Amino acid sequence: MGALILDGFCDGIFLFNQGSLSHATVDATAFGILQAGRIRTSKTEYISCPGCGRTLYDLEKTIARVKAATSHLTGLKIGIMGCIVNGPGEMADADYGYVGAGRGKISLYKGKVCIDKNIPEEEAVERLLEFIRNDLKKKSDIG
Numbered sequence: 001m002g003a004l005i006l007d008g009f010c011d012g013i014f015l016f017n018q019g020s021l022s023h024a025t026v027d028a029t030a031f032g033i034l035q036a037g038r039i040r041t042s043k044t045e046y047i048s049c050p051g052c053g054r055t056l057y058d059l060e061k062t063i064a065r066v067k068a069a070t071s072h073l074t075g076l077k078i079g080i081m082g083c084i085v086n087g088p089g090e091m092a093d094a095d096y097g098y099v100g101a102g103r104g105k106i107s108l109y110k111g112k113v114c115i116d117k118n119i120p121e122e123e124a125v126e127r128l129l130e131f132i133r134n135d136l137k138k139k140s141d142i143g
């Protein structure tokens with residue numbers, strides 16, 4: 001299925017449910033597959049590294065915190081990367097990025113451009129959200 005989607009041979013999917021899953025679960029799965037294949041965007045997208053010895057914070061907890069703060073921003077791509085060595089390069093085409101810069105320090109990115117460096121980890125999620133809010137407001141003022 002993934003190969004068909006990526007090669008452009010698929011516009012939609014039909015999932016057959018034998019009644020053991022809720023409709024909400026089936027819908028979430030279907031929309032998740034469509035978004036992963038870039039066919040239809042219905043939620044915020046997160047791109048995160050798997051973590052390694054270089055990861056500078058608790059990746060799992062941080063992903064959960066960033067998701068809780070930004071899950072209403074449908075269509076945005078947010079990168080959450082463990083370190084500054086490879087993180088910015090691996091964020092692919094994320095709109096905004098949250099990257100470990102040192103122990104307890106985070107740098108924020110807009111695309112590939114660093115917009116705020118070495119923020120204390122405790123403040124970083126709120127600062128990211130504030131930056132995105134202001135940035136989107138600027139865009140809507142221009143548009």
Ligand code: SF4
Binds near residue numbers: 052056
């Ligand atoms: S971005 Fe950094 S922390 Fe994450 S997997 Fe790559 S090297 Fe490791």
